[in-house]
Amino acid sequence: MRVALIVLDSVGVGWLPDAGLFGDKGANTLLHVYESVGGLKLPNMASLGLYNIDGIPIGGVQNPAGCYGKCAEKSAAKDTTSGHFEMMGLIMGEPYRTFGAAFPERIIKELERRIGVKVIGNYPASGTEIIKALGDEHVRTGYPILYLSADSLMQLAMHESVIPIDRQYEICGIARELMTGDDAVARVICRPFTGDSSSGYARTENRRDFALSPPGETLLDLLSGMGEEVVAIGKIEDIFNRRGITRADHTKNNAAGIEAAVRHLKRDFDGLLFANLVDFDMLYGHRNDPAGYAAALEYFDSKLPDIVAALRGEDILIITADHGCDPTHPGTDHTREYVPLLVYGACLRRGTDLGVRASFSDIAATIADVFGRYFPVGVSFLKEIKA
Numbered sequence: 053m054r055v056a057l058i059v060l061d062s063v064g065v066g067w068l069p070d071a072g073l074f075g076d077k078g079a080n081t082l083l084h085v086y087e088s089v090g091g092l093k094l095p096n097m098a099s100l101g102l103y104n105i106d107g108i109p110i111g112g113v114q115n116p117a118g119c120y121g122k123c124a125e126k127s128a129a130k131d132t133t134s135g136h137f138e139m140m141g142l143i144m145g146e147p148y149r150t151f152g153a154a155f156p157e158r159i160i161k162e163l164e165r166r167i168g169v170k171v172i173g174n175y176p177a178s179g180t181e182i183i184k185a186l187g188d189e190h191v192r193t194g195y196p197i198l199y200l201s202a203d204s205l206m207q208l209a210m211h212e213s214v215i216p217i218d219r220q221y222e223i224c225g226i227a228r229e230l231m232t233g234d235d236a237v238a239r240v241i242c243r244p245f246t247g248d249s250s251s252g253y254a255r256t257e258n259r260r261d262f263a264l265s266p267p268g269e270t271l272l273d274l275l276s277g278m279g280e281e282v283v284a285i286g287k288i289e290d291i292f293n294r295r296g297i298t299r300a301d302h303t304k305n306n307a308a309g310i311e312a313a314v315r316h317l318k319r320d321f322d323g324l325l326f327a328n329l330v331d332f333d334m335l336y337g338h339r340n341d342p343a344g345y346a347a348a349l350e351y352f353d354s355k356l357p358d359i360v361a362a363l364r365g366e367d368i369l370i371i372t373a374d375h376g377c378d379p380t381h382p383g384t385d386h387t388r389e390y391v392p393l394l395v396y397g398a399c400l401r402r403g404t405d406l407g408v409r410a411s412f413s414d415i416a417a418t419i420a421d422v423f424g425r426y427f428p429v430g431v432s433f434l435k436e437i438k439a
Contacts, residue, residue, distance in 0.1 A: 053322055053366055053367075053422060053423060054317070054321070054322060054323060054324070054325065054363075054364065054366075054367045054368075055323075055324050055325070055367070055368045055369075055370065055419050055422055056313065056317060056324075056325045056327075056359065056363065056367065056368070056369045056370070057139075057324065057325065057326045057327070057370045057372070057415070057419070058313065058327050058329065058359070058369070058370070058371045058372075059136070059139070059326075059327065059328045059329065059372060059373060059374055060329055060332055060349075060352065060371065060372070060373045060392075061132070061328055061329055061330045061331075061332050061333040061334070061373065061374060061377075062081060062332050062333035062337045062373060062374070062375060062376055062377035062386065063081055063082055063332055063349070063373040063376070063391070063392065064079065064080065064081040064082065064373060064375060064376020064377070064378065064387060064389025064390060064391060065080065065081070065082050065083070065105055065107060065108055065122050065373075065376075065389060065390050065391065065392045066079075066080045066082075066083065066107045066108070066122075066389055066390050067079045067080060067376075067387070067388065067389055067390075068124055068125065068388050068389060068390060070128075070388070071387070071388045071389070073388075074130055074202075074387075074388040075383075076130070076376075076378075076381065076387040076388045076389070078381070079376055079378040079381045079387035079388070079389055080107075080376075080378060080389065081337070081345075081376040081377060081378040081379070081387065081389060082102075082108065082349075082392070083108060083109070083110070084342065084378055084379070084380040084381070085342045085345045085346050085349065085379065085380075086110060086346075088342035088343070088346070088379075088380055089342060089343055089346040092346055092349060092350060093350050093353070094349060094350065094353040095353065096353045096354075096356040096357060097352075097353050097356065097371070097394065098112070098113060099113060099116065099117050099118075100116055100117055100118030100120065100371070100394045100396050101113070101116030101117075101118050101119065101120030101394060101403070102120065102392060102394060104116055104120050104405070105120050105121060105122050105392055105393075106121075106122065106405075106407070106408060107122070107390070115402065115403055116402060116403045117396060117402055117403075118394050118395055118396035118400075118402065118403075119394070119395040119396075119400065119401060119402070119403070119404040119405075119406055119433075119436070119437045120392075120393065120394055120395070120404075120405060120406060121393040121405060121406030121407050121408065121409060121433075122390040122391060122392055122393055122408055122409070123372065123390060123391050123393050123408075123409040123411065123412045123414060123415070124390055124408065124409065124410060124411065124412075125138060125375070125388070125391075125411070125412055126138060126143050126410065126411040126412070126413070127143050127144040127145075127147065128144075128147055129144060129147040129148075129203075129204075130202075130203070130375045130376070130385075130386045130387065130388040130389075131147075131148075131203035131204055131205075131238060131375065131386060132203070132238075132239070132287075132291060132333075132374055132375070133148065133204070133238035133239060133263060133264075133291060134147060134148070134238070135373075135374030135375045135391075135412065136288070136291045136292070136328075136374055137266055137270065137291075138411060138412040138413050139372065139374065139412040139413070139415050139416065140266075140270035140271040140272055140292075140413075140415075140416050141269075141270055141271045141413045141416030141417065141420075141427050141428075141429040141430055142266050142267070142268050142269070142270050142413075142429070143411065143413055143429060144267075147204065148204035148236060148237055148238040148264075149204055149234075149235065149236060149237060150200075150202065150203065150204050150237075151200055151237075152176075152200075153175065153176065153200075154174050154175055154200070155174055155198070155200065155206070159230070159231075159235060160174060160198075162230060163198075163226070163227055163230055166226050166229075166230060167196075167223050167226050167227075169194060169195060169196070170193070170195045171195055171196050171197070171198040171208075172186055172189055172190065172193070172195045172196070172197055172198070173186055173197045173198045173199045174198050174199070174200075175199060175200065176199065176200045176201055176202070177199045177200075177201075178338060178339065178384040179199070179207065179209060179243055179255060179338070180255065180339060182197055182199045182209065183197065183209050183243075183245050183253045183255070184252075184253060187211070187245070187247075187248075187249060187253040188249050190209070190210070190211060190214065191211055191214055191248070194214055194215065196208050196209070196210050196215070196223060197209040197210070201384075201385055202383075202385040202386070203238070203385065203386060204237045204238040204239070205237055205238065205239050205240070205241055206227055206231055206237050206239075206240045206241070207240075207241045207243055208220075208223060208224055208227060208240070208241070208242055208243065209243040209244075209245055209255075210223070210242075210243075210244060210245070211244075211245055211246065211253075212244050212245070212246050212256060212258070213246065217244055217258055220242050220244055220258075221242055221260055223242075224240050224241070224242040224260065224262050225262060227240045227262070228240045228262035232264070236264060238263060238264060239261045239262060239263045239264075239290075239291075240261075240262040241259065241260070241261050241262070242258075242259060242260045242261075242262070243255055243259060244256045244258040244259065257304035257305060258304075259304070259334075260290065261287055261290035261291065262290070263290055263291055263292070263293050264293065265292070265293040265295050266292060266293075266295060270292070270295075270296055270416070271296075271324075271416040271419055271420055271427060272292060272295065272296025272297060272324075272326075273295065273296040274296075274420060274425060274427065275296070275323060275324055275419075275420075275423065276296045276297070276298050277296075278423065278425070280322055280323035280324065280423065281298050281299060281321045281322065281323035281324070282296055282297050282298045282299070282323055282324050282326065283297075283298070283299045283300075283301065283316050283321070283323070283324065283325045283326065284297045284299070284300045284301070284326050284327075285300075285301045285303055285309050285312045285313055285316070285325065285326065285327035285328070286301075286302070286303050286304075286309045286327055286328035286329065286330055287302070287328050287330060288300075288326050288327065288328050289302060290302075291328070298323075299316075301316065304330075305330070305331055306329045306330070306331040306332075306348060306351065306352060307351070309327055309328070309329045309330075310329065310352065310355045310358070310359065312327070313325060313327045313359055313362075314355075314358050314359055314362045317359065317362035317363060317367075318362050324419060328374075329352065331348050332345060332348050332349070332377070333377050333386075335348070336348060336379055337376075337377025337378070337379050337386075338377060338384045338385075339379070339384070340379045340380070340384060341379055342379045342380055345379050360396065363397070363398070365398050365399060366397070366398075366399050367397060367398075368395065368396070368397040368399075368400065368422060368437075369394075369395070369396045369397060370393070370394070370395050370415060370418075370419075371392065371393075371394040371395075371396075372391050372392060372393055372394070372412075372415065373391035373392060374391065374412075375387070375388070375389065375391070376388065376389030376391075390408070391412065393406055393409060393415070395433075395437055397437075399438075399439055400437045400438065400439055401436075401437050401438065401439050404436055404437055406433055406436060406437075409431070409433070410431070411429075411430055411431075412430075413429045413430030414430040414431050414432070414433060415430070416429065416430050417429065417430030417431055417432040418430075418432045418433050418434050420432070421434040422434060
């Protein structure tokens with residue numbers, strides 16, 4: 053038995069009731085991308101029931117091949133870590149800390165002491181914009197660029213020709229050790245870049261996330277403890293700090309992630325394949341680029357038949373997201389939204405409306421149920437989809 057769980061990073065499907073508390077009322081990533089480009093060509097996801105999901109006024113198909121619904125996030129956050137943790141059955145009671153306008157001077161001084169060099173920046177910004185603003189100073193001085201966002205992150209941008217990539221990872225590892233305890237952030241992200249001011253600076257695919265281990269048991273712990281294989285594709289291994297993962301394939305973009313998912317599904321194994329496709333969020337949502345976002349969605353949809361073809365008869369495919377990142381919404385941060393829930397399998401019912409799930413953790417409970425185990429968080433919808 054196998055479950056393939058594909059996370060379309062940031063593909064939200066409408067603002068949550070409490071979105072106003074996050075400044076996100078009115079956000080709807082999928083709908084606004086659709087409207088911005090005058091329609092999307094997503095025939096394969098549409099056939100599974102994407103446009104049948106409640107709250108997407110686009111027009112669904114009459115007989116969806118999959119089951120469909122949407123999930124609310126119970127954790128009071130809208131970041132990658134809380135979204136993925138909740139998806140795996142760990143609801144964060146207290147969100148990881150954020151630092152608002154700047155990290156305090158005591159943290160900056162201690163970080164500089166530990167890495168032996170000053171840092172510049174220390175304000176909330178889009179990664180591409182702060183590199184554009186401070187890239188020349190960084191190249192001239194060798195000082196890493198440090199910046200914040202609305203999420204629980206410390207981000208460090210460094211030029212690969214100024215600071216070698218291994219040293220960049222070492223610096224971010226030191227920052228990770230610092231940002232613990234009362235100052236713990238969910239992730240420290242290394243953001244390497246290249247180029248120059250005349251031709252333009254550009255981030256590379258050598259990003260690496262330094263995350264805290266989950267503070268409780270997840271579905272990954274349960275499955276790997278049972279002897280099932282847990283295949284992590286993309287940044288999944290970073291998000292969970294490799295815990296509960298038996299095999300990792302650290303792809304760096306959507307195309308490579310999809311290719312890896314198909315390749316692993318063609319192998320003979322039992323367990324969970326868990327993939328994150330990051331381009332929607334990293335390249336287009338945060339950069340307010342609805343046209344690029346649309347193209348990425350259409351590319352994934354064009355490759356979806358390859359994923360389906362690699363499934364075995366009893367396999368289950370689940371497509372979802374971890375939060376929103378509406379590229380038309382003011383600002384460049386994530387948006388607090390429902391996420392889509394599409395479920396397909398040759399052995400499953402077709403056309404079941406799974407409604408509005410109260411938590412992402414229903415996915416964990418369902419996958420555990422598939423493997424004959426009970427997970428204490430979330431509500432399984434396996435009975436609703438079984439033929």
